[in-house]
Amino acid sequence: METYIKKKSHSIRILSPEEAERLAKGKVLVTDFKQMKLEKEAQKNWDLFYKRNSTNFFKDRHWTTREFQELKACREFEDQKLTILEAGCGVGNCLFPLLEEDLNIFAYACDFSPRAVEYVKKNSLYSPERCKVFQCDLTKDDLTENIPAGSVDVVTLIFVLSAIHPDKMHLVLKNIYKVLKPGKCVLFRDYGLYDHAMLRFKSGSKLGENFYVRQDGTRSYFFTEEFLFQLFTSEGYEQVANEYVQRETVNRKEGLCVPRVFLQGKFRKPLEKTEVLAD
Structure with missing residues (x-):
């Protein structure tokens, strides 16, 4: 069993000499041909991931409302119905705890993997009255085909x-x-630089x-504060x-x-100029 302990700091992690040496040894890049193949087969690889793991790989994320107070604080009045978008919902590990905890939420949810979307629809907690889930490539498919423009109160973009x-x-x-x-x-929330x-x-x-590729063909990028700032503000x-969040994961069974x-x-979408003047 794994548990998180000890929130350590908000600064970048310092590598040990052994870790720095290990990282330096892996500098050779995957060939351009393989990189193009991975990009082309990205959806297939995630679909196979969910085929292998079903709904059992990720734990339900009950920490979301604790870490992100905006999920409650963005209400302008008590019991206001919030409209949220979970971009990249997977099989609903974040979505369903949110819907259970807050009855005044309507959620849009989408994922790259058609198989993951089907798992969400088959979940006993799924209700079309409280949630609309759809398959979507966020880099290509226009979200406004499923969600009215300017209608969402908060977007979660988690891993x-x-x-x-x-x-x-x-x-x-x-x-x-x-x-x-x-x-x-x-x-x-996502992986930070020098994560384990x-x-x-x-x-x-x-x-x-x-930026790295796992054995199953899925890929993972590790973010810095500077990169993320530039990405959003641009x-x-x-x-x-x-900010960085550093923790230690303890596997008591294996002593690790x-x-x-x-x-x-x-990151906030700015108010329109007329709204700022009205304030």
Whole structure:
């Protein structure tokens, strides 16, 4: 059983000499041909991931409302019905705890994998009256085909962008921007630089700077504060928060304690000029 302990700091993690040496040994990049193949087969690889793991791989994320107070605080009055978008919902590990905890939420949810979307629809907690789920490539498919423009109170983007090629991440943020209400936020959490998962990749797994491929063909990017700031602000968002979260994962059964590094941020769509003047 794994548990998180000891929230350590909001600064970048310092590598030990052994870790730095291990990371330096994996600098050889995957060939361009294989990289193009991975990009072309990205959806298939995630679909196979969910075929192998069903709904059992990720734990339900009951920590979301604790870490992101905006899910409650963005209400303008008590019992206001919130409209949220979970971009990259997987099989609903974040979605369903939110719907259970807060009865005044309507959720849009989408995922790259058709199989993951089907798992969400088959979940006993799924109700079309409270949730609309659909398959979507966030880098290509226009969200306004399923969600009215400027109608969403808060977007969660949790462990999603890391699976997308860095050159295409801005397309996701541009897409989300269209459905988010002015003055409202995107809540971000993903892998941070020097997370334990980054240090575990073997030689021959590197796709680019801080970008790696797993054995199953799925990919993972590890974020820095600077990269994330530039990514969001270049698409018109205002930064509210952007910081590293360091934890230790303890596997008591195996006697292991490993460092985890995440990047957590909140980025706001600016109010329109007329709204600012009205205030």
